[in-house]
Amino acid sequence: MTEHFHLNLIGGHDWIVKTAQLLPLGITDQHLHFFFGMILIALIYALIRPLIYWMILLKWERVLTYLVSGLFVLFLLVSYEMYQGITGSGNVEFRDVANGALAMIFFGSFIAVIYLVELFFSYIKQLKKQKAKSA
Known part of the structure; x- marks a missing residue:
């Protein structure tokens, strides 16, 4: 089971973006991680912000x-x-x-x-x- 999990981690984001196609454009794996991290933090921020605002209004x-x-x-x-x-x-x-x-x-x-x-x-x-x- 560990090997299967490890193999899935090696491919990482290849199911979303083909890294080999982006390398000629100068986009590396680090750029992709930065980009996906920015998208993820923006989504989480947009989802959490109303909840935090609501808790502040309720004085929790x-x-x-x-x-x-x-x-x-x-x-x-x-x-x-x-x-x-x-x-x-x-x-x-x-x-x-x-x-x-x-x-x-x-x-x-x-x-x-x-x-x-x-x-x-x-x-x-x-x-x-x-x-x-x-x-």
Whole structure:
């Protein structure tokens, strides 16, 4: 299975663009990666921007902080796994990144429970204030 996966990675973007046809024009593999990276980041930006704007309007700072920090941690985990693969200093396992993502999900659940408890207590506090005003 690893060989099949490796062979698919060698061809990379040849199913989209024939690199050999672009070489006479001076367009190299690096140019293609830059171009595809720009398209991908523009698409992701266009898709994520309304979601972020909506979260800002709803004042969901905790969710935004959690998402940014979670993405940063996943980036670090993937980078470390790639470092291990490049240097041969350890075993590269998808399971390590999956366990990191699972830890991120558990931490997010913990934050959600804490937030719900805070909401509950603030609601009780408001009820007490309203009863005190009406009495």
